[in-house]
Amino acid sequence: MCEDSRPLELLALLGDEHVQIVLSAASERPRSADELSDACGVSLPTVYRRIEAMVTHDLLTERNEIDSDGNHYKTYEAALERATVRLDDGEFVVDVDTVEQDDAPDRFMQMWSDIREDDS
Template sequence: MSEETELATVVELLDDEYARAILAATSIEPMSASELAERCDASPPTVYRRLDRLREQDLVEAAQQLDPEGHHYEVFSARLARLEVELDDGDYQIEIERRERDAADRFTELFEGLK
């Protein structure tokens, strides 16, 4: 993806009130989609669509959790730490700083890549 395409995609995504609300909520603590729907006053399909788009841009990540009955569900955490847009000599430059993934997530990604 070119830097210009990435800039346009991220700016469009951050222009969406639900995407911003999801990022804000998940920057505080990991949350499930149902928790996000309640917190953001949005329908579950709206939340899932925004989560898909945020994940495509690597601005949120998912992790598996267990509930007290032993069922798995996903919780989401913001990866966006900082976004900087600079205009210099007629050109826009974008810099996206993402939070580091924890070691367990990196190990899982490495292991799954070996299959």
Template sequence: MADETPIEEILNTIGDEHARTVLASVSRKSGSAKELADRLDLSQPTIYRRLDVLQEHDLIKERTLVADDGNHYKEYRCNFDSTVISLEDDEYDVRIFRKENLPDRFTQLWDELGVK
């Protein structure tokens, strides 16, 4: 895993049903906390707690937008394209693939393969 977040923390995060629901929703369509609460029929405090955890592990990104009335709000979106969780010899491996870092990811993969 390119991130230095412990695998157990990532697994615990995506093991939470509400966090998975929020993550799945923002992977399909970005939205504000209020939009997500309405869309997912969850309370805003529940949404905010999950957004905080997902953001802490760099699984989502936020950006600040300005509404027509001039008020600011945050919109959340998924920060990766895919993830692979594998189990080998009683050890988990979590790989998160991000499109925007493709050249860096290729270099890292190349280095991991030991190609010189």
């Protein structure tokens, strides 16, 4: 048995129908868990379980957002661009290519710019 269970975990995760539906919706635009639940027709607890697993395996990125009332919430965006599976000397290897995401300083500058525009 393979010592590293990560490839098998990734394969099982990517084979999950709910994961596929959530990833697909999150690839269209960043969405909150509530929006993902509505868009996918999947219960909120199921969405949260899948989100946790996908974030752990770097398939989704999460961001903190602030709405106009000042409340905080998280949005999720698909980070997965491509996954390839190969068999190498009797072991499965899963390579995951992710989409480049902007970093925290870029998000801060965008948020600051948005705030300044709202005040104008």
